Structures are given as C-alpha cells and as structure tokens.
Amino acid sequence: QLRARALIYTQYGEPIDVLKVHSYELPQVGTNQLLLQHLAAPINPSDINQVQGVYPSKPPLTTDLGTDEPAAVGGNEGVFQVLEVGSGVEGYSKGDWVIPADVNYGTWRTHSVADSSKMLKLPKEKLSLNQAATIAVNPCSAYQMLNYYESLKPGDWFIQNAGNSQVGRAAIQIGKKMGLNSISIVRNRDNLQELVDELTELGATHVITEEQNESREFGATIKSWTKGSPIKLGLNAVGGSNCTALARKLANDATLLTYGGMSMKPVIIPTGLLIFKNLNVKGFWVTANIKRIPNSRQDSINEVIKLMDTGAIVDTPNSDNFFELKDSDESLLKTFQTALTNSKKGKQIVLF
Ligand code: NDP
Known part of the structure; x- marks a missing residue:
C-alpha cells in the first residue's frame, strides 16, 4: 500500500514553526475515486495566512489522516497526476493532470485519494506545469x-x-x-x-x-x-x-x-x-x-487555459523548490521551509 507524506499543522502559527511532516498509508482507491500523485504546488500569501489562522476560509482540523491530534494539510492550489482510476470513474485516464475543484484541499502533500467529482481535469498539452499548478487563483x-x-x-x-x-x-x-x-x-x-x-x-x-x-x-x-x-x-x-x-x-x-x-x-x-x-x-x-457566481471557477479556468494556450499569458517567473520522493521527511520539511522563507522574494513552487 502506497504511503503519502503531508505538510500538516495541528495549531495555527507561523508556517515555519508549526508545519510538520506526517506520513500515512493511503486508503484503497474507491469506485468513484482517483489515486493522485501531487506534481507541483505554489506557496500563495493566502496559504500562509491560513496556517496562521487569520484567513476566513480554512480547512477543519481533523484526525482523518490518522494523526494523534486534529490536523489539516497546508496549501490550496496544485496540479496532480492521475496514477490510478476507480472502476466507476469515467472521463479520466492514468497520466491526466487534475486540480482540486474547490479550495482547502491540502495540496502540500505527495499523494492523495480523492473523489473524481472533487477534481477538474486540465488539458496538459496546453499548459506548462507551473501554469497548471497556479491556474486557479x-x-x-x-x-x-x-x-x-x-x-x-x-x-x-x-x-x-x-x-x-x-x-x-x-x-x-x-x-x-x-x-x-x-x-x-x-x-x-x-x-x-x-x-x-x-x-x-x-x-x-x-x-x-x-x-x-x-x-x-x-x-x-x-x-x-x-x-x-x-x-x-x-x-x-x-x-x-x-x-x-x-x-x-x-x-x-x-x-x-x-x-x-x-x-x-x-x-x-x-x-x-x-x-x-x-x-x-x-x-x-x-x-x-465560487458560490456567488455559479460556474465562475470553471468558466474562468477555461478562459485562462485559452489565453495560456495561445501564448497571450506567458509563464510567470517563479522559483522551483525540488523534492524527490525518495528523500527523507526532514528533507521534505526543509524544502517547504526554504520555499516559505523565500516566498517574500517571489513566487515559490514546490515540485514533488
Ligand atoms: P506575489 O507573491 O506574486 O506578489 C506580491 C506582491 O505584493 C508584489 O508585487 C510585492 O511587491 C507586493 N508587496 C509586498 N509587500 C508590499 C508592501 N508592503 N507594499 C506594497 N507592495 C507590496 O503575490 P500574488 O500575486 O500571489 O498575490 C498578490 C495579492 O493578491 C496577495 O495579497 C494575495 O493574498 C492576493 N490575492 C487575493 C485573491 C482574492 O481572491 N482576494 C486571489 C489571489 C491573490 P515587491 O515585488 O515590491 O515586493
């Protein structure tokens, strides 16, 4: 069974102080679910405010991932690759790129299992990895x-x-x-x-x-x-x-x-x-x-994809922070801490 590693917090505070790595066994992929490998996730100002506890929208702290204390996973945006498709899921294949359909997904982790209805598929031939990871916000x-x-x-x-x-x-x-x-x-x-x-x-x-x-x-x-x-x-x-x-x-x-x-x-x-x-x-x-203007998320993503595909929106400058799946928990934490520290100096992306 595949293990995932996530950047979690059990209390609010400065991300550099409160984030820690939690390793856990992923559940079996259900009929309507997808197994996802997270490819890239940005550090946005609102992600930091969320961990600080000062952002109005935040995920609840729960023990869903088997943590001793209630916890949440950091990060709202990111692009994932489909590794496995549940038997009842239509319209998705292995290798597809998807992003969370909603906020508060907890993107700062290596893998996840999600209902396919909670994901939006992206045309990977039209976007760079960086564009896909940062398209939604x-x-x-x-x-x-x-x-x-x-x-x-x-x-x-x-x-x-x-x-x-x-x-x-x-x-x-x-x-x-x-x-x-x-x-x-x-x-x-x-x-x-x-x-x-x-x-x-x-x-x-x-x-x-x-x-x-x-x-x-x-x-x-x-x-x-x-x-x-x-x-x-x-x-x-x-x-x-x-x-x-x-x-x-x-x-x-x-x-x-x-x-x-x-x-x-x-x-x-x-x-x-x-x-x-x-x-x-x-x-x-x-x-x-997302709630106030029905379909605004999907509609604006569609329009932005067109603009990126035609080159009207070019890749924006950012700093890549690489983490290899074979590396230690300590190295995962270090990668995020470096990215968080540098986030004042320009957009940071963590690549898994
Ligand atoms: P970036 O990290 O790309 O850029 C940050 C910007 O803020 C830079 O232009 C930086 O200028 C400027 N800045 C930082 N500190 C100050 C300061 N003290 N005075 C003036 N300018 C400053 O940010 P994003 O594009 O990711 O986000 C920009 C803002 O938009 C954030 O506040 C973010 O939370 C918000 N946002 C809000 C959304 C919403 O729905 N309300 C959605 C998306 C983003 P410099 O280069 O000079 O440091």
Whole structure:
C-alpha cells in the first residue's frame, strides 16, 4: 500500500514553526475515486495566512489522516497526476493532470485519494506545469476582476498596484488581450528599469512607482497619457496611501476592487471621492465567487487555459523548490521551509 507524506499543522502559527511532516498509508482507491500523485504546488500569501489562522476560509482540523491530534494539510492550489482510476470513474485516464475543484484541499502533500467529482481535469498539452499548478487563483482572479465588474471595451483604461505580483502580471496580459490600456504601480527598486521593461514587454501600457502614484505633480503626466479617457477600474492589493492615491485617479462611477492588503494598512477613500465621484468601492474574493457566481471557477479556468494556450499569458517567473520522493521527511520539511522563507522574494513552487 502506497504511503503519502503531508505538510500538516495541528495549531495555527507561523508556517515555519508549526508545519510538520506526517506520513500515512493511503486508503484503497474507491469506485468513484482517483489515486493522485501531487506534481507541483505554489506557496500563495493566502496559504500562509491560513496556517496562521487569520484567513476566513480554512480547512477543519481533523484526525482523518490518522494523526494523534486534529490536523489539516497546508496549501490550496496544485496540479496532480492521475496514477490510478476507480472502476466507476469515467472521463479520466492514468497520466491526466487534475486540480482540486474547490479550495482547502491540502495540496502540500505527495499523494492523495480523492473523489473524481472533487477534481477538474486540465488539458496538459496546453499548459506548462507551473501554469497548471497556479491556474486557479491568480490568473483567474485577474480574469474575473477585469471581466465581471465593469464592462470594459478596447481602449478603456484600468490602474492597479502590485503590478509585478502574479495577479498583476496576469491582469497586464489579460488586459492587453482585451485591448485595454493599463497603468501598473510598483515599488521602487535598484533595478526598476528592468522591471518596467519586463512588465511593458508583457503588455503594460505604463508602469509607475509608488512615489509617482502619490505625487500630485505626476497626475498631469497621467492625464497626458489618458487624454481625457476615464480610468474605469482600479485593482488594489496593497492598501494604505498607495491605494488612496490610486483611487484619486479613477473616473466618476468607476469601480475600485480591493483583493489584497500587502502593506497591512487599511483602505482609506477620501469622502469627496465617494460623494462627488460616486466610486464603487468593493472587495474581491475569488473563493467567495465560487458560490456567488455559479460556474465562475470553471468558466474562468477555461478562459485562462485559452489565453495560456495561445501564448497571450506567458509563464510567470517563479522559483522551483525540488523534492524527490525518495528523500527523507526532514528533507521534505526543509524544502517547504526554504520555499516559505523565500516566498517574500517571489513566487515559490514546490515540485514533488
Ligand atoms: P506575489 O507573491 O506574486 O506578489 C506580491 C506582491 O505584493 C508584489 O508585487 C510585492 O511587491 C507586493 N508587496 C509586498 N509587500 C508590499 C508592501 N508592503 N507594499 C506594497 N507592495 C507590496 O503575490 P500574488 O500575486 O500571489 O498575490 C498578490 C495579492 O493578491 C496577495 O495579497 C494575495 O493574498 C492576493 N490575492 C487575493 C485573491 C482574492 O481572491 N482576494 C486571489 C489571489 C491573490 P515587491 O515585488 O515590491 O515586493
């Protein structure tokens, strides 16, 4: 019988402190089930918040995996390969790539057995491993934010902060494909020009720094770019003064979607923008949309697959952290700890 190893936590806290490896025998594959080998899983900011216990959606702690104390497995996203197909399952073959149909699956493990109805099949010939492992959250969030809230037409403008995040990069590329103009705000850095060139190459119309975003004088430059066209949508993953300055650039009746709070500072919208510009200030949560907008997960995944297949969304930069199945539990823990530590410096993927 195959053994699986999982990164579990029995109490909430900093992932580096509370995650440990649990090894357990996998159950027999039932009639409607699939045996899955996990291939790759990212470390997303929300995965970390979940282990910290501060994320509103989290898996329950249970003893289902035979742990002494109730535990949950970390990770929400990842791509798995089908190793065995239950006798009653149709539409799946050995070697297929699948991803969890819902959140809180616990992707940070080597293998699992799941009902086939809990999985979505991906066309593996159309995607890289990295794209498959990270398709459900970041590019789908960008797709939904650009398509579900404002009806944007070619030539329209949007503005976003965290322009170099995985969501931001996807928004730039999807926006370009939709014929939109974009302004992306990034944090200043020594090699700023390199980043500006990189995002421009992806399709960003303009890339500006936080300082430029917050400078009154720079407003004139932005007006010279948009030439009176309204900026209809703002995407905010940062908060604080960055978001306030972003909101000031939006047109009357525009929508500001907040989907992250990387600066840990609150969103402050000046009273005048609400009264005189009638800004529509909303939150965005891709997880809530699974229920709120029927089929949103499958529909946006389908659209994103098309964009990846045609090269409109290219592979985003990330760091690979390799773990070999023959390696020790200690090495598995070390691989995740390194990935977690480095996750502030760019997207980390663990490959099994
Ligand atoms: P990445 O790890 O790819 O990027 C993180 C981004 O945040 C980088 O642009 C980074 O800039 C920026 N950043 C970090 N700290 C700060 C700070 N103090 N001030 C300003 N910018 C900062 O992230 P993801 O693309 O995976 O996620 C981005 C955000 O979106 C996260 O908050 C995540 O939780 C959220 N998210 C929300 C979803 C939802 O449904 N609500 C869905 C998907 C993501 P730098 O390069 O300068 O460090």
